[in-house]
Amino acid sequence: MDKILVGLKRVVDYNVRVRVKSDGSGVDTDGVKMSINPFDEIALEEALRIKERGDASEVIVMSIGSGEAQQQLRTGLAMGADRAILVQTDAAIEPLGCARIFKAMIDKEGDVGLVLLGKQAIDDDNSQTGQMLAAIWGRPQATFASEVVLDGDKARVTREVDIGLETIEVDLPAVVTTDLRLNEPRYVKLPDIMKAKKKPLDEVPVAELGIDAGPAIEATAYEPPTERGRGVMVDDVAGLITALQDKGLV
Amino acid sequence: MSKILIIAEHNGSELNPSTAKTVACAAEIDGAEVHVAVLAANAAAIASAAAEVDGVNKVLTIERSENEHPLAAVLAPQIVAMADAYSHIFGPSTTFGKDLMPHVAALLGVNQISDIMSVTGSHTFKRPVYAGNAIVTVSAATDATVVATVRTASFSAAGGGNSAPIEAADSNADIPSHTRFVSLQSGKTDRPDLQTAAKVVSGGRGVGSSENFGIIYALADKLGAGVGASRAAVDAGYVPNEMQVGQTGKIIAPDLYIAIGISGAIQHLTGIKDAGTIVAINKDEEAPIFEVADIGLVGDLFQIIPELTDAL
Numbered sequence: 018m019d020k021i022l023v024g025l026k027r028v029v030d031y032n033v034r035v036r037v038k039s040d041g042s043g044v045d046t047d048g049v050k051m052s053i054n055p056f057d058e059i060a061l062e063e064a065l066r067i068k069e070r071g072d073a074s075e076v077i078v079m080s081i082g083s084g085e086a087q088q089q090l091r092t093g094l095a096m097g098a099d100r101a102i103l104v105q106t107d108a109a110i111e112p113l114g115c116a117r118i119f120k121a122m123i124d125k126e127g128d129v130g131l132v133l134l135g136k137q138a139i140d141d142d143n144s145q146t147g148q149m150l151a152a153i154w155g156r157p158q159a160t161f162a163s164e165v166v167l168d169g170d171k172a173r174v175t176r177e178v179d180i181g182l183e184t185i186e187v188d189l190p191a192v193v194t195t196d197l198r199l200n201e202p203r204y205v206k207l208p209d210i211m212k213a214k215k216k217p218l219d220e221v222p223v224a225e226l227g228i229d230a231g232p233a234i235e236a237t238a239y240e241p242p243t244e245r246g247r248g249v250m251v252d253d254v255a256g257l258i259t260a261l262q263d264k265g266l267v
Numbered sequence: 268m269s270k271i272l273i274i275a276e277h278n279g280s281e282l283n284p285s286t287a288k289t290v291a292c293a294a295e296i297d298g299a300e301v302h303v304a305v306l307a308a309n310a311a312a313i314a315s316a317a318a319e320v321d322g323v324n325k326v327l328t329i330e331r332s333e334n335e336h337p338l339a340a341v342l343a344p345q346i347v348a349m350a351d352a353y354s355h356i357f358g359p360s361t362t363f364g365k366d367l368m369p370h371v372a373a374l375l376g377v378n379q380i381s382d383i384m385s386v387t388g389s390h391t392f393k394r395p396v397y398a399g400n401a402i403v404t405v406s407a408a409t410d411a412t413v414v415a416t417v418r419t420a421s422f423s424a425a426g427g428g429n430s431a432p433i434e435a436a437d438s439n440a441d442i443p444s445h446t447r448f449v450s451l452q453s454g455k456t457d458r459p460d461l462q463t464a465a466k467v468v469s470g471g472r473g474v475g476s477s478e479n480f481g482i483i484y485a486l487a488d489k490l491g492a493g494v495g496a497s498r499a500a501v502d503a504g505y506v507p508n509e510m511q512v513g514q515t516g517k518i519i520a521p522d523l524y525i526a527i528g529i530s531g532a533i534q535h536l537t538g539i540k541d542a543g544t545i546v547a548i549n550k551d552e553e554a555p556i557f558e559v560a561d562i563g564l565v566g567d568l569f570q571i572i573p574e575l576t577d578a579l
């Protein structure tokens with residue numbers, strides 16, 4: 018195959034415990050560490066391995082977001098992607114809009130054999146974009162992948178589902194969304210960061226693509242979750258059993 | 268008035284309990300008429316189970332041999348063919364629903380609401396974001412179909428005893444052949460299902476090996492509990508992936524959850540926030556799991572667990 022397109026979303030780092038703003042207008046992301054969505058990093062790693070095996074000629078990383086997402090794209094280039102595209106917008110784009118943007122870029126690029134996306138972004142936890150892209154592109158989807166085996170114009174994908182591991186076969190081109198156990202992403206080395214600075218990063222203003230984002234689902238208010246308080250500590254197994262008995266649990 | 272279509276989850280012969288939970292969510296919308304669609308190769312047994320669920324007004328079946336395995340690309344066009352009659356289309360927020368519902372939404376040209384945890388109005392819902400560290404109220408447009416998944420841990424299954432009518436819906440929707448089922452590897456156990464068990468015992472990295480997990484199973488069997496695990500325990504190969512509890516695994520709400528050798532990372536806690544009582548057993552008294560545990564015991568799990576199992 019010719020090209021693999023990988024989505025990289027800039028999200029609040031998974032180690033950060035986000036807090037809801039006191040006025041309920043959103044979550045506080047000021048000065049918070051931002052990273053590549055962990056599932057997207059796994060998607061990129063998989064794309065790089067496919068290319069290194071000789072099954073693809075180019076890996077393109079793409080992000081939809083503000084200019085700051087350049088940081089994540091540069092990291093993707095340092096990991097080994099060949100070039101990057103930033104579809105620039107300062108507005109938050111919902112999954113249907115994102116899927117339509119991906120579709121527009123696939124049409125523009127041509128010869129995309131595989132689109133690799135994370136199974137969910139850890140900010141909105143939506144888990145939708147890959148499935149939506151497959152639907153509007155009219156191509157197969159293989160979500161929650163823990164193994165991807167390419168075989169000519171087909172792929173066999175093992176999926177992590179609630180009852181175990183499901184294997185499906187899809188014709189290419191296809192959309193694959195990654196689960197955590199697909200691979201372990203490589204670390205970026207310093208010389209690669211230097212090299213990445215010279216790799217192409219194109220910016221496309223979202224307006225240029227003429228995307229209809231569909232009827233909006235509006236976020237009207239944010240609130241913190243109800244906290245579970247600290248309970249009691251017991252000293253030993255006998256104490257534990259008594260505490261469980263008090264609650265009628267054993 | 269809201270007319271809601273719920274896509275039944277099943278394994279080819281039995282209705283999954285996630286369906287009755289999705290019905291419970293739909294029933295919270297005032298004056299809703301609730302239909303359940305069973306897409307299967309053989310729908311009869313599943314449809315009669317769905318017809319018994321309280322709050323269901325009608326069950327629609329689509330029997331096609333292609334529906335033997337739940338492939339989103341196959342099911343979605345059939346659902347879209349029925350969509351016109353409905354204001355809402357809901358599925359459970361299980362891997363089945365998460366795979367399918369966004370595909371349906373995109374074919375209908377609408378955005379989707381993931382993981383409804385409570386109903387505020389016919390078009391207004393609450394859902395968790397940022398691994399459950401924030402709850403957002405969302406409003407969908409009233410002039411478009413609402414497509415959503417329901418966070419099953421937030422709803423108790425609707426009761427039984429109903430006898431809704433069952434009708435065959437005709438569907439000659441075009442189905443693509445580009446996606447094919449190959450195999451399913453499922454670790455069938457006699458233990459209670461993790462997603463519906465009243466009691467769950469989970470082990471983490473602290474358990475140390477798959478052999479050591481034997482003591483977790485022994486305790487679970489004594490309690491009649493399902494067994495779960497942290498991501499670290501799954502990644503290390505102690506247990507299979509379907510046992511992972513958390514943000515990216517299963518979200519569960521048992522009456523009793525016992526976390527053993529689990530530190531309590533936010534991604535894990537997201538999966539157990541709705542548990543009735545959380546018990547934590549960990550040798551590190553500083554472990555964050557103790558901040559949410561109702562009952563905590565500091566100590567070595569290799570001493571505590573066998574002793575506890577014997578004493579019960």
Ligand SMILES: Cc1cc2nc3c(=O)[nH]c(=O)nc-3n(C[C@H](O)[C@H](O)[C@H](O)COP(=O)(O)OP(=O)(O)OC[C@H]3O[C@@H](n4cnc5c(N)ncnc54)[C@H](O)[C@@H]3O)c2cc1C
Nearest residue numbers: 471472473497498499513514515516528529530535550568
């Ligand atoms: C994108 C993303 C998604 C994730 N999704 C999930 C998810 O869905 N579910 C999930 O669980 N994690 C998830 N994680 C991983 C999560 O961040 C933690 O790494 C993981 O939960 C840690 O598992 P653990 O508590 O078993 O291991 P550790 O954090 O290593 O904790 C092991 C604990 O065992 C205790 N221990 C060790 N030996 C003993 C002993 N002999 N007796 C008693 N206690 C002992 C230690 O004190 C320690 O507290 C995710 C991470 C990312 C980045």
